[in-house]
Amino acid sequence: MMVEIIDRGAATVVVPAGEVDLEHSPRLRRVLTELMLDHRTVVVDLGGVSYLDSSGIASLVEAYQLARGGAGRLTLANLSPPALRVLRLARLDQVFAIADTVDAALGSGS
Amino acid sequence: MNGPPLLDRRFAARPDRLRDIRSAVAEAAGRLGCADRIVQDVVLAVDEACQNIIRHAYRGLGGDIVVQLGGEPGRLVVRLIDFAPPVEPARIVPRALDDLRPGGLGTHFIRTVMDDVAFLPPPPGAGNLLQMVKWIGGAS
Numbered sequence A: 001m002m003v004e005i006i007d008r009g010a011a012t013v014v015v016p017a018g019e020v021d022l023e024h025s026p027r028l029r030r031v032l033t034e035l036m037l038d039h040r041t042v043v044v045d046l047g048g049v050s051y052l053d054s055s056g057i058a059s060l061v062e063a064y065q066l067a068r069g070g071a072g073r074l075t076l077a078n079l080s081p082p083a084l085r086v087l088r089l090a091r092l093d094q095v096f097a098i099a100d101t102v103d104a105a106l107g108s109g110s
Numbered sequence B: 001m002n003g004p005p006l007l008d009r010r011f012a013a014r015p016d017r018l019r020d021i022r023s024a025v026a027e028a029a030g031r032l033g034c035a036d037r038i039v040q041d042v043v044l045a046v047d048e049a050c051q052n053i054i055r056h057a058y059r060g061l062g063g064d065i066v067v068q069l070g071g072e073p074g075r076l077v078v079r080l081i082d083f084a085p086p087v088e089p090a091r092i093v094p095r096a097l098d099d100l101r102p103g104g105l106g107t108h109f110i111r112t113v114m115d116d117v118a119f120l121p122p123p124p125g126a127g128n129l130l131q132m133v134k135w136i137g138g139a140s
Helices: A023-039 A056-070 A080-090 A102-107 B015-031 B036-057 B106-113
Strands: A004-009 A010-018 A043-044 A048-050 A073-079 B005-013 B065-074 B075-082 B115-121 B128-135
Touching: A004 A023, A010 A023, A010 A056, A010 A102, A023 A043, A023 A056, A043 A056, A043 A102, A048 A056, A048 A080, A056 A073, A056 A080, A056 B036, A073 A102, A080 B036, A080 B106, B005 B015, B015 B036, B015 B065, B036 B065, B036 B075, B036 B106, B036 B128
Parallel strands: A010 A043, A010 A048, A043 A073
Antiparallel strands: A004 A010, B005 B065, B065 B075, B075 B128, B115 B128
């Protein structure tokens, strides 16, 4: 799994690519936690995620909880079919802010 | 499991082996003629169950997992055998989904995507045997 971090001015776009599993999700967790604690507006572009498991979901939930606790703001965008499938299995597609595209997420100011 | 399994391999119970486990399971399920969605479901269930073995049965201390996959008429059968101390199946329960916290989703995923999940008596020398069954219709 690769994690690209793109500064888009007021927001940061995090782009994990490949398989987000138990081996690799700790890296995503560290990246997201650091950004949220820095009170960043974060968009996670999941378009390149070919596999997402419960540990990857846990990384996103941790970031979501930090956002709810007053840290940064979090939006998921451009969900790949495997990512959307697992989020739906966890019924988290109704919990996270989700945008069709990164630009839509940035434009919404979320 | 009728006849010899399509997959019968021993893996180290480590996170960096999960990718190989997923690949082996996908290949074996594909050979049974399963649809892509079924293959994806079985891969997810095996991955999550192996994570439970790594994290909870072996407690991160290492060990082996034997992954077996075979076909029976109308169903796909996966068996995971570990050599950890026996677990108490009643303690392995999915968390409520409205209890929003980072962990505990793996068991929910397993029970959602598979049709039957049960701990069976393990073979001699083993600690646990988890059997997961997926109905696959006409393919066998």
